[in-house]
Amino acid sequence: MKSKDNATGTRYGMVVDLDKCIGCGVCVVACSSENNVSVLYDESDKTRNISWLKIYRITNGKGFPETEAVYLPRPCMQCDNPPCVPVCPATATRQDPNTGTVSQIYTRCIGCRYCMAACPYHARDFNWYDPSFPNGMDRYLSPEVSPRMRGVVEKCTFCHHRLMRAKAKAYAEGRRDIAQDEYIPACVEACPTKAITFGDLNNPKHEVSALIKSPYSFRLLERLGTEPKVYYLSTKDWVRRMADNYLEGEFIDRP
Amino acid sequence: MDLALIPNGVQRCSLKTFTSWAVLWIVLIVWGLVSAFLVFWKGLNQTNMNHYFAFGLWIVFDLSLIALGAGAFFTGFLTHIIGGIFLYPFRDNLRAVVNAAVVIGFICYSAAIAMLGVDIGQPIRGWFIFWHANVHSMLTEVSFCITAYLGVLTIEYLPLILSNRKLKQVPEFNIFGNTLHHIVALFAAVGTFLSFFHQGSLGGMFGVLFGRPFAFREGFFIWPWTFFLFIHSSIAAGPAFTLLCIWVAQKATGKQLVTRDTFTLLAKISGWLLATYMIAKIADTIGWAYGVVPRAGLSFMDFFQAPYGVWLIIAEIGIFGIIPAIILITPKYRERENLLVIGALMNVIGIVLNRFIVTIQTLAIPVMPFDRFMTYFPTWQEWGIAFGSIGYGILIFSLSYRYLPMFPQEPELNPVEVLGTVVTDSGAIKRS
Numbered sequence: 001m002k003s004k005d006n007a008t009g010t011r012y013g014m015v016v017d018l019d020k021c022i023g024c025g026v027c028v029v030a031c032s033s034e035n036n037v038s039v040l041y042d043e044s045d046k047t048r049n050i051s052w053l054k055i056y057r058i059t060n061g062k063g064f065p066e067t068e069a070v071y072l073p074r075p076c077m078q079c080d081n082p083p084c085v086p087v088c089p090a091t092a093t094r095q096d097p098n099t100g101t102v103s104q105i106y107t108r109c110i111g112c113r114y115c116m117a118a119c120p121y122h123a124r125d126f127n128w129y130d131p132s133f134p135n136g137m138d139r140y141l142s143p144e145v146s147p148r149m150r151g152v153v154e155k156c157t158f159c160h161h162r163l164m165r166a167k168a169k170a171y172a173e174g175r176r177d178i179a180q181d182e183y184i185p186a187c188v189e190a191c192p193t194k195a196i197t198f199g200d201l202n203n204p205k206h207e208v209s210a211l212i213k214s215p216y217s218f219r220l221l222e223r224l225g226t227e228p229k230v231y232y233l234s235t236k237d238w239v240r241r242m243a244d245n246y247l248e249g250e251f252i253d254r255p
Numbered sequence: 256m257d258l259a260l261i262p263n264g265v266q267r268c269s270l271k272t273f274t275s276w277a278v279l280w281i282v283l284i285v286w287g288l289v290s291a292f293l294v295f296w297k298g299l300n301q302t303n304m305n306h307y308f309a310f311g312l313w314i315v316f317d318l319s320l321i322a323l324g325a326g327a328f329f330t331g332f333l334t335h336i337i338g339g340i341f342l343y344p345f346r347d348n349l350r351a352v353v354n355a356a357v358v359i360g361f362i363c364y365s366a367a368i369a370m371l372g373v374d375i376g377q378p379i380r381g382w383f384i385f386w387h388a389n390v391h392s393m394l395t396e397v398s399f400c401i402t403a404y405l406g407v408l409t410i411e412y413l414p415l416i417l418s419n420r421k422l423k424q425v426p427e428f429n430i431f432g433n434t435l436h437h438i439v440a441l442f443a444a445v446g447t448f449l450s451f452f453h454q455g456s457l458g459g460m461f462g463v464l465f466g467r468p469f470a471f472r473e474g475f476f477i478w479p480w481t482f483f484l485f486i487h488s489s490i491a492a493g494p495a496f497t498l499l500c501i502w503v504a505q506k507a508t509g510k511q512l513v514t515r516d517t518f519t520l521l522a523k524i525s526g527w528l529l530a531t532y533m534i535a536k537i538a539d540t541i542g543w544a545y546g547v548v549p550r551a552g553l554s555f556m557d558f559f560q561a562p563y564g565v566w567l568i569i570a571e572i573g574i575f576g577i578i579p580a581i582i583l584i585t586p587k588y589r590e591r592e593n594l595l596v597i598g599a600l601m602n603v604i605g606i607v608l609n610r611f612i613v614t615i616q617t618l619a620i621p622v623m624p625f626d627r628f629m630t631y632f633p634t635w636q637e638w639g640i641a642f643g644s645i646g647y648g649i650l651i652f653s654l655s656y657r658y659l660p661m662f663p664q665e666p667e668l669n670p671v672e673v674l675g676t677v678v679t680d681s682g683a684i685k686r687s
Contacts, residue, residue, distance in 0.1 A: 047305035047629075058625040072625070083466035089394035090383040110383050111299075111376020113309035114394050120466035120622035126309065126376065128300040150298045151376025221622060223552050224466055242624050245552030 011080070011100040012158055013201040013229035014188070015211040016073055018239055020195035023071030028053050030190030031075070033140065034159060036147045038131030050125045052076065052156040053187055060238045070239050073196070075187065076123040076156035077220060077228035078102055084115035084124065093153075100229060101158050109152040116153060120221055121228075124155045158198075159185035180206045201229060218243050260421050260658045264666030267657050268508075277653065280646035287643015290636035291373050299376055301636045308618050312633040313374045316641050318457055318610035320363040320370075321401065322485070323603065326493030327360020327408060328450035331443035333524070348517040351664045354415050355504075356497045358655045359648075361408045366644035368405060373640055393460040400453030407446045410435060415659050451486060458485025461613050468551035469558050470617040472543060480539050481613070487535055491528035492606035494521045495583075495599040502596055504656060510669045512662040522595050526583025529602050533576045540572070560628045563616050571612060575605030 031037070031053040040049045052075060059069045082102050085095050092109040095102045104124075116124045130150045133141065141147065144161040148154045166183040170176065180199045188198040199206030211217060212231045218240045219228045234240055237253040261267050293301045304311040333342055334349040342349065372378050384398045417423065417432030435442075455478065461470040462479025472479040498521040505512050544555045559565040582588045582598030589595045619629050633641075655661050 047307055048300070056623075056625055083464065086389070086391040087394065087460075087463065088389055089392040089398060090380070091387045091389040092383070108380070108383055108387055109377065110380045112374075112394065113304075113376070114392070114460070116306065116309035117618060118464050118466055122306055122623075122626070125306055126299075128305070129298060149377075153376075221466075223550065224468070224622075226466055245557075245622075245624055247549060247552055247554065250552060 009100075009202060010098060011201045011229060012163075012183075012199070013078065013100075013208055013212070013231065014075065014158075014185075015197045015208050015217065015231045015233060017195045017197075018070045018072060018232055018234040019236075020193045021071045021073060021191075022193055022195075023055055023057065024192065025055060026190045026192060027073055027187035027196065028055060030186040031156070034142060034145070034186035035157070036133075036141050036145045037154075038127070038129075038133060038147065039137065040129060041132070048128050050127065050154065052123075052125070052154070054122075058239070058242050060236075068236065068238070070234065070236070072232070073187070074121060074123065074220070075185075075230060076102065076158075077121050077226065077230045078156075078158060080227035080229060081225060083118040083120070083224075083226055087114045087118045089114065093155075099158075099163065101160060101163075102155070103157050103160060104153060104155050106146060106148045106152050106154065111151040111153065113153060120224060120226070124153050126153050127151060162186070216240070220244070257658075260419060262418075262420055262658070262660040264671065265660075265669065266671055273653070273657060277650060280650040280653070283642045283646025284650065285643075286639040287641075287646065290639030290643065293636055294373050294640075295378065299374075301634060303631055303634045303637065305631075307629040308615070308631040310614050310618060311631060312637045312641055313370050315607075315611045315614050316644065317367045317370055317374075318614060319607045320367040320644070321454065321457060322489040322492050322606050322610060323496040324360040324363025324367070324493070325450060325454060325489035326356045326495075326497035327363075327411075328404070328443075328446045329490045329493045330356035330497060331411065331439075332447040335440040335443035336447065345520050348514070348520045351513045351517050351662065352497055352501060352521065354659075354661045354663070355501055356493075357408060357411045357415065358652060358661065359497055359500055361405075361412045362648040362651050364401060364405045364408055366647055368401060370640060370644060393456045393463055396456040397453050397460065400449045400456065404446060404449040404453065407442050407449065410442050411439060411446070414439070415655070415661065418660055419658050450489075454486045454489045455482040458482045458613075461617060464617070467617050467620075467622060468547055468553055469620050470613065471547050472539070473546065480542075484532070484535060484539060487528065487532045488606050488609060491525055491532045492603055493525075495525040495529075495579075495602040497521060498525065498599045499596065499603060500652065501662075502599075504652070508656070510665065512665050512668070514664060514668065517664075518592075518595060519589060522583045522589045522599060525599065525602060526580055526589065529576070529605075530580040530584050533572065533580050536572060536576065540568070558616070558620055560620075562630060563612075563619055567608070567612055567616065571605055571608045575601045575608055579605060 028051060032051070035052060037050050037052060043049050054074050056072045056074060057069055058072055059067060062068070078101055080100060082095055085093050085102060089112060090108055090110050092105045093102060093115055094105070111126065113126055116126060127148055127150045131147055162185060163183050166178045169182070170178050184198045188196045197207050197211055199208040201208055201212060203209055211233065214233055216233050216235050217231045219231055220243050223244055232243065241251045256270050302311060330349060330353050334346070334353045338346050338349050372381060375381060384395060388395050414432045414436040417428045422428050458481035459479055462472040462474065462481030464470045472481050474480045474482060498518055501512055502518070548555060556565065559567070579598045579601035582594055583602065589598065615631065619631070621628055
């Protein structure tokens with residue numbers, strides 16, 4: 001069990017280096033195919049399509065030639081203090097005390113969408129339509145992840161089934177610990193520029209535990225107190241500034 | 256044809272006229288039923304809700320209906336709990352409206368629960384809230400309390416239904432109705448307890464959203480300030496809505512159903528509650544603007560962008576808050592009928608506007624700086640269910656008025672004369 005201050009125990013988290021991200025979208029495709037994410041008839045409807053990992057394109061708002069843009073992949077922030085968990089009336093979403101990961105129990109979700117209203121990151125998607133997998137896509141469905149039915153909320157689980165797989169392997173080999181590279185989500189594995197690093201934030205042997213101490217690391221909307229476990233890295237001050245809301249003079253650039 | 260069902264001592268319009276009136280509202284109900292069928296069959300894609308607007312028109316309607324239906328518990332509380340001691344001189348006035356308040360409450364709560372049933376993505380799993388209840392969720396508290404309170408309202412409504420002239424002839428019904436009537440104070444107390452918590456929890460539902468700075472509030476113990484504001488605003492709007500419904504019924508029937516001083520009493524209660532609510536609301540808004548907002552790194556005006564501009568809060572607090580409060584608490588204004596009705600109507604609009612802002616504005620505002628400000632407009636199916644619930648309400652109210660002795664002062668205020676003699680058993684007398 002992790003302690004209340006999250007100082008001990010396993011806390012899986014992610015660090016996304018925005019200086020390395022090229023916005024190719026491979027992580028999104030990998031996530032969707034890994035997790036049996038269904039396809040809308042009109043996928044251009046970005047207010048209703050299912051996408052556990054969404055890429056935002058953010059710019060510095062300046063004109064040519066000073067224009068700069070970065071791509072910000074946004075999975076579920078897997079908050080240590082998740083706003084979505086306590087609000088669910090049917091206990092259909094929970095935070096695993098052993099990993100810190102927030103999961104959704106699809107067969108218990110009643111589809112009230114209160115959790116979506118609670119999440120400031122829009123990390124939760126509702127199935128407005130019956131799930132569909134056109135043109136033979138159903139033959140590529142993963143048996144490890146249950147597809148979701150219409151009328152329920154779904155979200156990123158940090159590819160929890162991969163953790164189960166790694167645990168089973170470790171158990172078979174008589175081990176208790178899982179090495180850093182034994183459990184990584186599909187998006188991390190697929191990233192061609194190695195912009196995403198994954199691991200236990202509390203484990204000094206895992207790279208993420210060092211990366212989050214970088215002066216260039218930040219999290220989205222930290223001031224709200226959600227305590228996200230997804231960190232970002234960027235050497236650009238304007239990018240770090242865009243990650244949260246600041247009043248005039250509050251944000252101080254790094255030297 | 257239905258003359259034998261009409262209460263003693265009152266006159267009603269012909270069945271033909273009543274049927275034509277009812278058809279209007281049945282059309283709305285059919286619109287609502289067709290919409291509900293489509294939503295059940297095809298899913299919530301029949302609405303314009305999306306990942307940004309997880310809640311829409313139905314939640315605004317739910318919150319509004321429950322606030323306006325608060326007249327039932329509050330009138331019951333005033334009549335049966337404290338009426339005998341603190342409001343003794345006004346006891347008859349309260350008794351004159353308590354039946355109507357119960358019927359309005361029943362309509363509002365049953366419509367709200369039906370609407371929630373359509374609004375959830377998996378309606379068949381609705382009972383999971385009770386089975387897998389999460390005690391930390393305000394929505395769990397709301398669900399438990401409104402379901403239980405609908406039961407209480409049904410029990411409060413039953414003696415009125417059983418006092419129908421024909422039903423009363425069945426001895427068992429008569430005894431059962433009388434027995435319930437004698438213990439109505441107990442149900443009024445239970446209703447008050449349940450209502451206190453679910454009205455509050457509806458406000459708390461939004462107040463606890465610490466990821467949404469527009470809605471988030473600090474508070475007392477586990478209850479954010481919106482918990483108390485929602486209770487306060489609902490008991491301010493409830494009596495005003497009861498007043499409005501009775502006034503509309505008077506206009507529709509062309510009869511005086513309650514004495515004028517009853518309206519004055521409701522307006523006074525509503526006015527003072529609204530005035531004190533306005534003080535609390537303004538204090539809350541200032542506290543929020545100088546507390547939650549800057550702590551989240553935002554400024555007041557960040558929350559108001561077209562089309563949901565700052566005019567919304569001016570309309571809610573200024574136009575539909577302070578003005579009706581002044582009208583309703585000032586004796587010389589509330590004595591004028593047109594101002595009294597305008598004051599009550601503005602009060603009701605203000606509270607509905609509050610529920611709209613709390614629901615829609617909260618979701619419209621992007622919290623991440625690089626996100627977009629969204630707008631939303633409901634589909635015909637969403638309007639259908641909303642208007643269907645209005646049609647259902649008017650139909651139930653009309654049926655109750657026609658066949659049940661809803662207004663005890665009515666026979667006295669509208670004596671029925673036959674050949675120059677006042678008759679009390681005039682149910683069978685057709686109104687010319």
